[in-house]
Amino acid sequence: xxxxxxxxxxxxxxxxxxxxxxxxxxxxxxxxxxxxxxxxxxxxxxxxxxxxxxxxxxxxxxxxxxxxxxxxxxxxxxxxxxxxxxxxxxxxxxxxxx
Numbered sequence: 001x002x003x004x005x006x007x008x009x010x011x012x013x014x015x016x017x018x019x020x021x022x023x024x025x026x027x028x029x030x031x032x033x034x035x036x037x038x039x040x041x042x043x044x045x046x047x048x049x050x051x052x053x054x055x056x057x058x059x060x061x062x063x064x065x066x067x068x069x070x071x072x073x074x075x076x077x078x079x080x081x082x083x084x085x086x087x088x089x090x091x092x093x094x095x096x097x098x
Contacts, residue, residue, distance in 0.1 A: 038046075
């Protein structure tokens with residue numbers, strides 16, 4: 001009885017694996033096959049879809065540049081480019097200290 005259940009289990013696993021493997025091999029178009037020629041209706045539908053897409057792009061407003069850190073800066077802080085640079089250090093006297 002124990003041997004029979006192992007055989008039935010093994011057959012079930014093999015059947016499940018074979019089913020998924022055969023499903024992978026079937027397909028409408030295989031690599032290297034040429035596409036079927038399109039009908040006039042399909043060509044017209046693609047052209048209309050392209051026109052609708054172009055029109056929808058025109059409805060999108062122009063985006064303004066945003067400053068993601070703008071809320072983190074205070075209003076009185078000068079922009080970084082206009083910030084003052086540190087004054088140069090004076091040169092030490094040449095004679096040395098007495």
